[in-house]
Amino acid sequence: MRSETGMELPYDVEIEILQRLPVKPLHRLELVSKNWRRLIRSRYFMERYMVHQKSKHRFKILAKIIVVDPLVLKVSPKPRLFLRSSDDDPEFTYVLLENNEVVATCLSCDGFICCPRPGNKYLFxxxxxxxxxxxEQRSPCHRPQTFESHVTVPFFISRYSIDFLGYRTSNHQFPSPAIDLLGFGRDRVSGDYxxxxxxERPGENTACTECEVLSxxxxxxRYISHVPIPCFKGQPSASVNGSIYWFTVYLWLTDAEYSTTxxxxxxxxxxxxxxxxxxxxFGARTPSYIINLMNLRDQVWxxxxxxDCLEMWSMDGGGGAWEKMYSIDLKSYARPNLEVxxxxxxxGDGKVLISGKKPNNSNHWDLKERLLKYDPRTKTLLLADHQTFARVPYFQTWVLAPYFQSLFSFDTL
Structure with missing residues (x-):
């Protein structure tokens, strides 16, 4: 690469320029120079590109819109609804996925998206x-015949329902069996997703006690082993720095018998x-039933x-302590009928983007989710999206996950 004066640019300057480009222009540049193609396809550059994408203050948000035509009872293959950030917010933009590709529940990690689909299938x-x-997901019969679970599930666990978490598990939104807990992440050593x-064990209806992994x-x-401490069914996971996190069934138990579990x-x-x-x-108190683990800024939150309140706690990198970072007073904000x-x-400025879900019985002409932004300096919680749409009989929209572009492909992992 040459500068305007005709001089060759240093190699590190070339990399600095290239890593700022979107993925599609980079692929076009591969046709211009063999050296660029070799560089762009190198694992070193792909990793550096990902680090740069995640360090940017501007990011993308995956969004999903379902449009149903009641005359034919079919889902429209393409969205007829458009979203953008309000007042041209420089912090984020939307990326819309087609209706025939994804469902409302998706897992995102380092530029790859995992979408559960009907029939025990997963689209990446x-x-x-x-x-x-x-x-495709294999049948549970692959479990070793000699396997015996060493997990004892307390008898009262089956009384609880994961619906208390406010997580979306209805059939039309999450076609994969609700008994599964899914986590999608990247091995920090091998780079494998x-x-x-x-x-849960076949024939039981208590909690998830077995584990398998798809590379x-x-x-x-690959079948791994039993889960040492059973986990509630249907809850979301948090994928952070090469590990997947879940709540166990003992989250709401404060009895002395389970205090150290x-x-x-x-x-x-x-x-x-x-x-x-x-x-x-939480100390000695019982936590709320609307509680979730998630990845924010590559940390467990x-x-x-x-x-009355939305509290956000961050765990330090060593997993040894929690710190309350945000406490949002919900009583003082006029929320547009948002329940979760x-x-x-x-x-980058410390503001928090929040997805607000409306009740299932809300007006079907209205959007089921809205995007809000909380400013900790002014203590304000305002709508952060602007949505326009063609008038259709029925539609729903979901904000799925933050997203960063990746040069990795499934055949170069």
Whole structure:
């Protein structure tokens, strides 16, 4: 690469320029120079490109719109609704996915998207390159015949319902069996993307006690072992720095008998081992039933929503302590009929983007989810999106996940 004066630019300057470009222009540049093609396809550059994308203050948000035509009872293949940030907010833009590709519940990690589909199938997408591939889930009968569970599930666990978490598990939104707990992340050592599935033992209806892993490098399922501490069915996971995190069934138990039992467990994507995580900061009280783990800024966050407040806790990198970072007073804000609030990203200026879900019985002409932004300096919570649409009989929209472009493809992992 030459400068305007005709001099060759230093190699590190070339890399600095190239890593600022979107994925599609980079692929076009591969046709211009063999050296550029070799550089762009190198793992070194792909990793550096990902780090740069995640460090940018501007990011993209995956969004999904379903449009139903009641005359034919079919879902429109393409969205007829358009979204943009309000007042041309420089922090984020939307990326819309087609209706025939994804469902409302998607898992996102380092530029790859995992979408559960009907029939125990999973669709993996790189939106930046347009690459897609589908994998099927094997039958649980692959479990070793000599396997015996060493997990004892308390008798009262089956009384609880994961609906208390406010997580979307209705059939039309999450076609994969609600008994599965899914986690999607990246092995920090090998670079392999992996889908982790926790599920209950056949014939039981209590909690998830078994585990298997799908490697996107080999496209093979591997049975791992029993889950040392059972987990509630249907809850979302948090994928952070090569580990997947879930709440255990003991989260709401404050009895002395269970006070030292782990409330959170983590699964290491490289060693395929579980470990207990330091207790959430609840003390002796019982936490709310609307509570979630999530990845914000490559850290594990726990978000608890009550009738009056939305509290956000961050766990330090070593997993040894929790710190309350945000406490949002919901009583003082005029929320547009939103019942469940889920933070999805923290902007560079400390503002929090929050997805607000409306009740299922709300007006079907209205959008089911809205995007809000909380400003900790002014203590304001305002709508952060502007949505226009063609008038159709019925539609729903979901904000799925933050998203960063990736140069990796499924055949270069």
């Amino acid at each position: 997408i790189n939106p930046a390159t347009g690459q897609k591939i589908q994998a 992996k889908l982790v599935r926790l599920f 996107l490098k080999t496209w093979e399922w 782990a409330k959170i467990i983590a699964f290491d994507l490289h060693t395929h081992r579980f470990r207990a995580v330091h207790h959430p900061p 726990m978000v608890e929503q009550t009738l 609030l889920m933070p999805i990203e923290i902007c």
